[in-house]
Amino acid sequence: MNPPEEYINNNAGELVKGGSHQLSSNSASESGNLDKVRELLFGNQTREVDKRFARLEERLVKELTNVKDETRKRLDSLENYLKKEVDSFTERLKNEQTERDSGMKALTEEYRNITISLEKKITQLDEQTTNSQRELREQILNQSKSLQDDIQQKCQEILALLERETQELRRDKTDRSHLATLFTDLAIRLNTDNKS
Template sequence: MEDRSKIDSIVGSGVAGNDSRPDDKNVDKIREILFGGQMRDYDQRFELLEEKLAQQFQSLQQDVRRDLDALEDFARMEVERLGESQQKEKQERAEALETVAGSVDLLGKEIERKFAEVENSLLRDGSDLRGALHDARKALSDDLKGVRTEVLDLIQRENSALQAGKVSRTEMSGLLNDLAVRLSDDGAGSD
């Protein structure tokens, strides 16, 4: 009722001035009386909604940042673990290759010693056998050199295969960084 009397007084003052329409101030006052409470209510609701959206966005942003940090830490640990594993495997292979090379050298020395024993024995038996023994020794020595060369070539091929097969830390961190960026873009794009 009070609003009605305010409207009547505003409209009446506009009519009293022999003006057929109320002026703009009166229209604004009427609009304020009729819709002012609702507009203030809507403004408050919009402000609350904006605050909630800002809080949710900030929370989501913190969650994404935390998840990306966790992913980055995990990726860094995995790269370090893979690097350590490859280094350990490389060291184990190098030790195994050294052991094989040492065994080949020992075998060669043992063969040389046996040849020397046989040669001494044959020298006692006759000079005819000396030439045959020398030829056999040379052939076996050549065979041993061939076997040693094959073993060293095999060792070199295995080492090269290991070097070619391993993923560098830089490549792995680049791949994981790209993955983190994509996940970050997907998270930001779904907002």
């Protein structure tokens, strides 16, 4: 991403030829020329790094939004499932209660037998309901753990991606020693041009 040395030398030479007297007498002009050289050397790199960070941030926000939406969908699905199960159990209990109420109109002996039978069924239904609720709680817990694991995994992937991108951006930066050598060469050439 660095501009060719010839381009740097030509532009630097023009800066020096056009204002060598001003550089020695005016520090403000010297600072302005240094800014121009800095823009020539690093302008494109700085803009490229800014663009990469912006793209990386956009990808991160999109990934987090996707994870959030997926979690919301799963929780909504789980809530609907639970509502259906509870409604189903309630309906079964209501039906059993209705049967018991209609059995009360029968003879006393029949009534006792039906009552006993219904009580057994209700007890079984209670046990089934308790077991089903326990299973549902376990399913909710397992799904919650699964969702949490998914979210953690997504976060780790995003952090790893961010780390990779950051390292890549660091690798793309200009090395300080290389930059110092480049400025030293530039100064030597500027002095040589001034003497000739």
